[in-house]
Amino acid sequence: MSPRNPMNARKQRIDDLAASSVVVDDAGTVDEAPGVSLIASAWRRLRRDPVFLLGAAITGLFILVAIIAPWIAPHDPDARLLIDQVSRQSNPIPGPQAGFPLGGDDRGRDLLSRLIVGSRQTLLVGVAATLLGLLGGLILGILAGAFGGAVDSFVMRAVDVMLSIPSLLLAVSIAALARQPSQWTVIIAIAVVQIPIFARLLRGSMLAQRSSDHVLAARALGVKRSAIIFRHMVPNSLGPVIVQSTLVLATSIIDAAALSFLGLGNPDDAKPEWGQMLGQAQQYIQDYPHLAIYPALCIVFVALGFTLMGESLREALDPKSRR
Template sequence: MLVGSRQTLIVGVMATLGGLAGGLILGTLAGAFGGWVDAFVMRVVDVMLSLPSLLLAFSIAAMAQRPSQWTVITAIAIVNIPIFARLLRGSMLAQRHSDHVLAARALGVKPSAIVFRHMLPNALGPVIVQATLVLATAIIDAAALSFLGLGNPDDRAPEWGQMLGMAQQYLSDHPHLAVYPAICIIIVALGFTLMGESLREALDPKTRR
């Protein structure tokens, strides 16, 4: 169980970081440039969001010739990119008309400096909070893909979803082999979700007392 937790957390964290990196790039492009760049990026994001996340991740992971841990990480990271991109784009659009950005433009600051020094740092708060919530869903999606046989096939590197899949043939005689990994997945996902909600309340000035 402990070794499986390591693999599960590695997949969840790496997939979340990959989706965050891709979302930062697309969201920054859409929020900073606007116009046709914003329209093109958002249409791509809309197409990705129109597909069920698990189905899209399953399709991407199934395209790999040999299933491995990295195929799961890549699939889940691609699925999470539009979530971060849309959120960051909305935050940056709100920053474009803020007083400090207008003051920087009036002083003749370069557009690149306005984007990376004034707009982007002030728009990252909601994205960081969303990353903790996405981490919970990434762990569940990783377990689902491993359960379906698209994860690492090596038994020497167990993962909770893989353990659930292998426990099916022993379910009638040894049900605890499936119960324990399932409980661990639920507890870890719930823990990151509660942490994300607490972080959102802590960073949101409207919820402070």
């Protein structure tokens, strides 16, 4: 009797298994969970992220104070209530006292009230500059990312030239062109500096969208180019740009303070601004450093809040850096 062929034995085993009725109900089941959008998934991580919560708390407090500043300020920020205590020879700066916990400045005005009201002007400059920079960046980014070719090359070369100049130097140069410094010269100068950042980021996102499946399907169906750009490419490319705007807002506040410190901001100190207060305090920095410390701390903490919140948003929305 010839030995049994291993191949025949394996074939016979497979046939037996196919012919038998195998029960697989006890093999286990997988719980079905509903799909979660990117925003909902990011929010689940953000609400458990202490870094984001700290940044959001600082940012929310700053915005709240800026909105209600005129109602919570103890005194009129331009009223010289302590002018009778100002003596150029012995005591040019009134110290802390009842009703004036931080004292006054060299003109007898309440320092605490000026810090509180100054938050509104700082927020206004930062938000306005960021929005204008975002608008300009969107226009250039859409032109470069949607059309490509010569348009893309021209726009990107202009963006490269702007990025080759240090941001603060470019902002100072633009602000210095104005005949008379004002709040709007600071806003425009900072906005121009931020335009190439948004333009390059949006252009990169849109180039990635051009080769995506849904864009290729829309082109195959004969959808107009304008509809593809504004209904498919732009909305799906705005995520990184919105996250970047939170980071840019922090740098805008710092740049605005720097321009005001250099004397290129609003010369009218009836409406205080933190950078402006820093510039006015430099002549008393050795004997009365608190005049510069208080507005500097406000700028640092607010910029820190926006930075922490922006970095957390970037990590939550970026699949490559999710923790």
